Amino acid sequence: MKRIVILLAFTFVTTIIMAQEFQGKAIYKTSRKIDIQLDSTQVNSEQHQLMMDMLKKQFQKTYILSFNREASTYKEDEELEAPQPAGVELMVINTGGADLLYKNLKENRYTNQNESFSKLFLIKDKLEEHDWELTNEKKFIGEYECLKATKIREVEVVQSGISINGDRDLDAEVGEEPEMKKVTVTAWYTPQIPVNNGPANYHGLPGLILEVNDGTTTMICSKIILNPEKQLDIEEPKKGKEINQEEYDAIMDKKVKEMQERMKSNWNEDRRGENVEIRIGG
Numbered sequence: 001m002k003r004i005v006i007l008l009a010f011t012f013v014t015t016i017i018m019a020q021e022f023q024g025k026a027i028y029k030t031s032r033k034i035d036i037q038l039d040s041t042q043v044n045s046e047q048h049q050l051m052m053d054m055l056k057k058q059f060q061k062t063y064i065l066s067f068n069r070e071a072s073t074y075k076e077d078e079e080l081e082a083p084q085p086a087g088v089e090l091m092v093i094n095t096g097g098a099d100l101l102y103k104n105l106k107e108n109r110y111t112n113q114n115e116s117f118s119k120l121f122l123i124k125d126k127l128e129e130h131d132w133e134l135t136n137e138k139k140f141i142g143e144y145e146c147l148k149a150t151k152i153r154e155v156e157v158v159q160s161g162i163s164i165n166g167d168r169d170l171d172a173e174v175g176e177e178p179e180m181k182k183v184t185v186t187a188w189y190t191p192q193i194p195v196n197n198g199p200a201n202y203h204g205l206p207g208l209i210l211e212v213n214d215g216t217t218t219m220i221c222s223k224i225i226l227n228p229e230k231q232l233d234i235e236e237p238k239k240g241k242e243i244n245q246e247e248y249d250a251i252m253d254k255k256v257k258e259m260q261e262r263m264k265s266n267w268n269e270d271r272r273g274e275n276v277e278i279r280i281g282g
Contacts (some may be wrong), residue, residue, distance in 0.1 A: 023232045026065040026208065027077070027223040028199045033216050063219075066232045067197050067208075073234050074101040074200060102236045103127060105196060105203060113237035114248075117255050122240030123248045130204040132187070139188065141210045141221060146188040149205055153185050153214065185214045193226070 062077040076099070100113040105127070112123040130151055137148040157179040187198065191207040198209025199219045210221040243251075 021227070022195075023066070023068045023227055023234075024193065024195075024208075025225045025228060025232065026067070026199075026210070026221050028063045028065065028219045029222050030061050030063065030199075030217065030219045032060075032218075063199060065197070065199055066234050067195055068232075068234060069195055070106040071102065071104045071234050071236075072197050074103070075099070100237050101200065102234075103197065103201075103203065104236070110201070111236050112245075113240050116252060120240040121248055121251075122237065122242045123245055124242060125245040127203065128201055130202065132205055134205075141188060141190070142224070144190040144192050144210060144224070146190045146210055147207070149187045149189060151185045151187075152182055154180050154182050155214075157181050183215045185212065187212045193224070 064075055064077050066073050099115055102111040102113075104110070108127050110125060110127050112121075114121050114123060132149040132151050135148045135150070139146055139148075187202060187205060187209050188211040189198070189205040189207040189209045193208035194206070195208050196205055197203050198205070199212060199221075202209050202212050208224075210224075212219045
């Protein structure tokens with residue numbers, strides 16, 4: 001009996017060590033399809049194209065997923081923002097995303113550290129259950145052979161609140177029930193990297209997810225480093241006001257509506273230059 005206990009203990013310790021030792025880092029590039037129609041009497045074609053290019057750059061970001069078999073952190077690789085052209089002020093209110101997203105796959109939970117409206121939040125909740133449908137369709141992303149998986153997701157249709165030189169049209173966004181629509185999410189994962197993880201809130205496939213497209217946003221892996229020489233820092237964030245996802249969403253909804261009301265009340269103020277304010281859901 002003593003030999004069995006010793007053997008089981010040794011096997012358990014070995015499993016923990018293997019889980020801790022297997023680490024990796026995946027670099028993702030993100031982009032978002034932007035299609036906003038503006039009144040040609042207020043904005044000419046050149047100005048419209050300039051705004052669309054600026055908006056696209058707002059969503060062209062690089063993220064780093066640091067992972068082991070049980071947990072991960074997902075964080076933007078921040079760079080200096082490019083200066084905006086003279087005479088144009090662009091403000092995008094994006095209530096989605098995360099400053100630092102920690103996922104614990106073993107415990108089926110996440111912690112999202114996010115600074116919104118000058119306040120630091122620590123959003124803790126259960127991981128979303130993804131009802132993936134696996135297919136046999138394959139393609140290569142870099143050197144990795146990937147398989148396709150899809151799911152149907154219901155999302156809120158967020159209309160864009162647009163202001164040009166103080167002329168505002170935000171009434172449709174205040175006090176109305178949100179319109180919902182179904183979208184197809186497509187993911188490509190590789191069984192060659194045996195972790196059920198991926199970028200942002202995506203996970204739950206038998207291999208690392210290297211690409212995700214939800215019809216609007218695309219996240220694609222550009223580089224993978226497995227078992228780097230330097231130990232990766234995969235730690236859960238601790239600072240911020242602790243709330244759950246539902247509470248955070250309610251706070252953000254209230255803040256955005258307050259901002260819209262302030263914008264409407266000041267619509268007739270004299271402003272110089274061209275000010276464009278656009279709300280885009282996360």
